[in-house]
Amino acid sequence: MNVITLAHGAGGKETERIIKSLFLNYRIRKVNSGIGLDAFDDGSTIPFGGKHVVVSSDSYTVDPVFFPGGNIGKLAAVGSINDVAVMGAIPIAALDNIVVEEGFSYNQLREIVNSMLEVFEKENIALLGGDFKVMPRGKIDKIVISTTVIGIADSIITDSGARPGDYVIVSGTVGDHGAVITAIQSGIEAEIGDLKSDCAPVTRIIQIAKKIGEIHAAKDITRGGLAMALNEIAEKSRVSMIIEEEMIPLKEEVIGLSELLGIDPLILASEGKVVLIVDRERAEEVVKSLRREGFNEASIIGEVKEGKPGFVILRSSFGGLRLLDKPIGEITPRIC
Amino acid sequence: MNVITLAHGAGGKETERIIKSLFLNYRIRKVNSGIGLDAFDDGSTIPFGGKHVVVSSDSYTVDPVFFPGGNIGKLAAVGSINDVAVMGAIPIAALDNIVVEEGFSYNQLREIVNSMLEVFEKENIALLGGDFKVMPRGKIDKIVISTTVIGIADSIITDSGARPGDYVIVSGTVGDHGAVITAIQSGIEAEIGDLKSDCAPVTRIIQIAKKIGEIHAAKDITRGGLAMALNEIAEKSRVSMIIEEEMIPLKEEVIGLSELLGIDPLILASEGKVVLIVDRERAEEVVKSLRREGFNEASIIGEVKEGKPGFVILRSSFGGLRLLDKPIGEITPRIC
Numbered sequence: 001m002n003v004i005t006l007a008h009g010a011g012g013k014e015t016e017r018i019i020k021s022l023f024l025n026y027r028i029r030k031v032n033s034g035i036g037l038d039a040f041d042d043g044s045t046i047p048f049g050g051k052h053v054v055v056s057s058d059s060y061t062v063d064p065v066f067f068p069g070g071n072i073g074k075l076a077a078v079g080s081i082n083d084v085a086v087m088g089a090i091p092i093a094a095l096d097n098i099v100v101e102e103g104f105s106y107n108q109l110r111e112i113v114n115s116m117l118e119v120f121e122k123e124n125i126a127l128l129g130g131d132f133k134v135m136p137r138g139k140i141d142k143i144v145i146s147t148t149v150i151g152i153a154d155s156i157i158t159d160s161g162a163r164p165g166d167y168v169i170v171s172g173t174v175g176d177h178g179a180v181i182t183a184i185q186s187g188i189e190a191e192i193g194d195l196k197s198d199c200a201p202v203t204r205i206i207q208i209a210k211k212i213g214e215i216h217a218a219k220d221i222t223r224g225g226l227a228m229a230l231n232e233i234a235e236k237s238r239v240s241m242i243i244e245e246e247m248i249p250l251k252e253e254v255i256g257l258s259e260l261l262g263i264d265p266l267i268l269a270s271e272g273k274v275v276l277i278v279d280r281e282r283a284e285e286v287v288k289s290l291r292r293e294g295f296n297e298a299s300i301i302g303e304v305k306e307g308k309p310g311f312v313i314l315r316s317s318f319g320g321l322r323l324l325d326k327p328i329g330e331i332t333p334r335i336c
Numbered sequence: 337m338n339v340i341t342l343a344h345g346a347g348g349k350e351t352e353r354i355i356k357s358l359f360l361n362y363r364i365r366k367v368n369s370g371i372g373l374d375a376f377d378d379g380s381t382i383p384f385g386g387k388h389v390v391v392s393s394d395s396y397t398v399d400p401v402f403f404p405g406g407n408i409g410k411l412a413a414v415g416s417i418n419d420v421a422v423m424g425a426i427p428i429a430a431l432d433n434i435v436v437e438e439g440f441s442y443n444q445l446r447e448i449v450n451s452m453l454e455v456f457e458k459e460n461i462a463l464l465g466g467d468f469k470v471m472p473r474g475k476i477d478k479i480v481i482s483t484t485v486i487g488i489a490d491s492i493i494t495d496s497g498a499r500p501g502d503y504v505i506v507s508g509t510v511g512d513h514g515a516v517i518t519a520i521q522s523g524i525e526a527e528i529g530d531l532k533s534d535c536a537p538v539t540r541i542i543q544i545a546k547k548i549g550e551i552h553a554a555k556d557i558t559r560g561g562l563a564m565a566l567n568e569i570a571e572k573s574r575v576s577m578i579i580e581e582e583m584i585p586l587k588e589e590v591i592g593l594s595e596l597l598g599i600d601p602l603i604l605a606s607e608g609k610v611v612l613i614v615d616r617e618r619a620e621e622v623v624k625s626l627r628r629e630g631f632n633e634a635s636i637i638g639e640v641k642e643g644k645p646g647f648v649i650l651r652s653s654f655g656g657l658r659l660l661d662k663p664i665g666e667i668t669p670r671i672c
Binding site: 001002003004005006007008009010015018019021022023026027028029030031034035036037040041043044046048049050051053055056057058059061063092093095096097098099100101102103104105106109110113117120121124125126127128129130131132133134135136139140141144146148150152333334 | 337338339340341342343344345346351354355357358359362363364365366367370371372373376377379380382384385386387389391392393394395397399428429431432433434435436437438439440441442445446449453456457460461462463464465466467468469470471472475476477480482484486488669670
């Protein structure tokens with residue numbers, strides 16, 4: 001490894017590899033019995049006062065800054081909220097750091113910030129502070145936003161608790177956000193039609209499912225798409241999965257754009273959807289509850305199996321099996 | 337305001353103005369009785385389990401990335417630690433988000449990350465997680481790092497508790513970091529000599545002072561330098577200050593570089609020094625303790641006065657008085 005490549009930031013295998021090479025010799029990886037660096041989970045936890053303080057921080061570099069269904073401000077709020085929400089926490093506070101290019105339009109900045117604040121307000125999240133920096137013209141492409149979200153949980157959901165026999169649920173159609181951004185980056189925005197990024201907080205989804213019973217594992221579907229989310233859960237839980245391809249909810253437009261782009265829709269980010277792993281006895285009820293609450297495309301898509309830890313198998317409607325691996329390479333740079 | 341200028345990010349009056357215009361209509365500004373957006377303090381607090389969770393998050397864009405005394409990784413660790421430490425908390429955990437330019441050297445990145453981790457390790461801070469993104473070549477200048485630091489405090493120190501009669505202490509020489517960075521940016525690095533950035537954690541300084549007795553106000557000296565730190569304390573505490581110019585510890589090299597650059601050294605960032613406001617009865621003892629522990633330049637530099645809230649007056653050795661105002665304009669872009 002001599003220089004950093006776009007693949008290192010794409011959220012797939014190369015990202016895992018560089019993060020491990022940079023950070024895994026660091027000695028202090030968690031606070032007491034909390035979840036920290038080793039877990040590579042969506043958020044981290046600090047046990048405190050009989051509860052869990054859950055925290056996540058991400059930087060958002062999405063290009064374009066404005067896109068159908070949102071902008072970088074909305075995405076920066078949603079992305080960090082979701083990493084805290086899938087840990088089972090209720091987000092209560094946020095901080096934001098904005099780094100913007102000299103000469104950027106004040107009105108556009110205001111629109112971006114307002115979109116971010118609108119998400120925080122709807123979720124009843126306090127904005128506690130942050131940072132504001134300007135880089136000279138040409139030294140940064142428009143704007144980068146980092147958000148940190150803090151939540152409180154009575155009990156924690158990890159991405160490593162899937163058990164053989166459990167069912168795999170997705171909360172809605174996958175790949176919408178990734179299809180929109182990739183299409184724009186590839187210069188085929190004319191083909192997007194009415195498709196929008198699905199970026200939205202998933203806090204309600206998790207809380208609805210939690211009411212039915214324990215969630216064994218949860219993960220939001222971001223860089224690397226459904227493929228990455230399922231692989232991480234399977235690997236960390238030391239189980240395999242059989243996923244029924246025809247059960248995966250996909251919008252017609254996402255299928256169409258994926259074909260045009262020559263990309264598997266299952267590696268496209270969603271930013272408003274989650275994978276839930278629950279006891280098979282409760283899976284139907286979780287899906288029903290989600291649909292009743294407006295998540296109409298929530299679906300059981302497969303089953304957790306024993307053996308072959310880390311393998312995710314996709315079964316087509318004709319019965320053919322193929323391995324659904326972690327994505328490799330660039331995928332789409334600056335997807336989130 | 338049509339477009340964003342470098343002055344908006346310089347940490348002076350224009351930064352205050354734009355942050356207020358963007359964020360001050362937001363409704364949810366704190367968690368319960370904690371310190372949040374309104375306070376514009378160094379860190380924020382969440383009351384929890386009978387204690388205070390203290391959190392701060394900043395983005396670091398310093399140019400050059402490597403400089404005498406440190407690099408962007410060390411600075412990113414130190415900067416966010418210091419914002420938590422001056423609130424009276426012991427930092428316990430951190431998250432880091434790295435956004436790096438495609439083509440950046442892996443070895444340099446490793447050196448930067450190692451410098452950051454070295455600071456965290458010395459301070460016994462757990463690294464819980466973070467983010468790693470790559471932007472295409474030319475879309476970001478080398479590297480931007482955002483760090484979030486979380487600490488726990490039994491009691492909180494603000495920047496608004498200065499009382500008339502209190503003494504003003506600085507923990508060491510001011511302006512070192514700012515002088516080094518500005519000299520390099522101005523192309524006069526040959527003049528820097530042995531001067532180094534003073535970037536270092538201030539946790540010990542605060543804890544040493546705390547042992548002597550209550551600290552009425554504290555602030556680290558970052559963008560806008562000593563001038564900004566004193567003005568913010570005076571303004572928020574609704575008091576004035578008289579500062580004795582000759583008592584301010586300044587390195588010869590900083591004075592020399594400031595003259596060459598035509599900049600007041602009192603607006604240059606320090607990144608390893610703090611202002612402490614303490615009861616006059618205890619001020620001598622605080623300074624003695626600090627010197628005993630190796631902070632040899634710690635000094636009483638002035639006194640808090642009643643009336644004229646927000647005014648900071650500098651008295652020269654000849655008795656002349658001048659107003660030490662908040663800095664205006666660009667100062668040095670990308671100082672931290």
